[in-house]
Amino acid sequence: MIRNKFLFPLVIFCLVQISAQTDWVRWEGVNNYLIENNNDIKSNELSSSLNNTRISNISDLLVKFYKITISDFDGDNCRFHPSCSEFFVESTRINSLFTSVLLFFDRLTRDTNIFSSGRYKTINNRFYDPPSDYSYYEKESNQ
């Protein structure tokens, strides 16, 4: 019988792995196991808020106009997720327009600051920096 030289560490690794099972919720088989399920949370979180904006006020209209005429053509410039314009749109949903403009300028400052990197979580190589972090009140989910 052939014995791989990696076999021993592999077995140890597996034993450790098995003792740390993740089968702690019931699950079911997947219809087509070759294809990754697109409904998982991660992709939802990453979907751009600009692409499915419903135009309800003037700032949305401006942002949509910006998106169609400029943003689509000028490349990938923002280090953050959501990008600066998305940040503005999402901010108008939870803050007043004036506050959102102030927050937008604050965000531009942070975007220009090339030294700030340690503070943020990263998602898909972007710094995660949503407007909900920038409010007076506590975040709703405290987990």
Add this chain to the structure above:
Amino acid sequence: MFKIIYCVICSFIILYAQNNSYHSPENIRLFADYLFCQNDYLRAIEEYKRLENSTASDTLIFKIGYSYLQIKQHNYANKYFDMIERSSSLKSLAVNYNSLNFFLIKDFSSLKNNYRLNSDSDLNDSKKLLLVSSILNENIFPSDEQIFLFDDSDRLFVNDLIIKKKYPDYKSPTVAGILSVIPGAGKVYTKNYTDGLTSFLLTGLFTFLAYDNFRNSHHFRGYIFSFAATGFYLGNIYGSIISAYRYNRNYDEKIITETYDYLKQKNYFIKKVNFCE
């Protein structure tokens, strides 16, 4: 005669085979214990539940509760820990684990209740958890006598925690707002040094550009640049205030995560049970 013996043997074999079946209560228990020790908790629970009706014992119920706790089904864990009889030898352990259960979901009032309702059993471990969580949630600090409940190393940690909560290193939003009259100073105050510098430079640059353009009577550009300068300036003030709030929030969160991390190392002050020897 031979026929009778034959019949006896046959029936014996059938009986034997049935007994040996892997779905008999005894075998289910063996298998469930095996799964339990493999940390395959959900499957273990399902197996234990098959036994629940026929041979329910305190150990079994405790194991189900413990498994639910491990897979973070806190409601069910609570239900099973509560089911254990007062007279049982596992009662105090179950109450302690139930305290842990409430501590993990940060349900402070239930934790208190649980302690009060079961005050007759030996609950030193729960008491420790209760003290820590009242420091965290209510800023109620234990007396010196109570601190001596903890071991030496834990006492150091608890004292440290009390100091952190009594004299928190908060930054005042008002001060941040007032300081940021000088662009960026508020951010420096909340320890975002590079952000402060950037804010100062940006506001300065756009103010200069606006001034320069007005002087050379490029009025349109002048207005644009002064709009940007005003925006950056006001944004800097508002951002500094928010930054102070964020600083305080992060400070609190950091204390909480540090505490939970430390407690996790110490198994939350609760005596470990080992069913898998």
Add this chain to the structure above:
Amino acid sequence: MSKILLIFFSISSFIFSQNDLIKQLDYADSFYFHQNYYDAITEYKRLIFFDKEKSFIYYSFNQIARCYKYARKFEDSYNFFSLALTEAKSSKEIFDCKINICRLNIIEKKTKNAHRILDELEKDSLFLEFEKEIKHWRAWVFYFEMDYKKAKDIFDELNKKELANFSEKLLEDSYSVQTAKILSTILPGLGQFYIGHYLNGAGSFLWNLLSVYLTINAFSNERIFDGIVLSNFLWLRFYVGNLENAEKFAIDKNEKIFNESLNSIYSNFSEEIP
């Protein structure tokens, strides 16, 4: 007489205990075939637990790994195939385990790992008889690397016409990222046209035209500062954006074609897929 009876008794009890294992095996298999994979794993684990002779342990590990695979829990699946590998007795069993691990790597697009495993198998003199199978999976690795040309060649060599045709069709459908980028470098927007994003291509072209015009205008009027600012912040930005878009569209389109192909693979070639 009593001796005979005793022997009879012990033999039959032995048979019955063996029978229990087989009963358990069938029970577990029935869950597996009804695609109730979670419960199937429980039953296979029960089988492993009571199987003191370890006669079904290889099979059970293998089946558990398969269950995990069909639920896209590849990490667990990988672990159990590795465990099965430790229990494998014949070279056929070892080969199967390794190939299964390789297939997991293919699905997860860890193509480097997959190539490495296949290389090892190819070098090993023990697995000479499985040469064709190794080649078959090599083709699939190329396929998942979107290198359809190489995949097609190997499928052709193995005389698997349907798969070869399938890869050839994909080869025709997919776009070259390199070409798109080169086209966009020469003329902004051309790469997008090549891929079929006409509106974006036209927009890119117009923005670049405008910013080049503004830049040249500024320089020719000897407004050097304006010229530098415009060229940096306007023209360069749109030019780079145009290149990025061309590349992104090409990659996205290829991904889309690839993903769509997976669906038809799954329904058409259920036997020989990773």
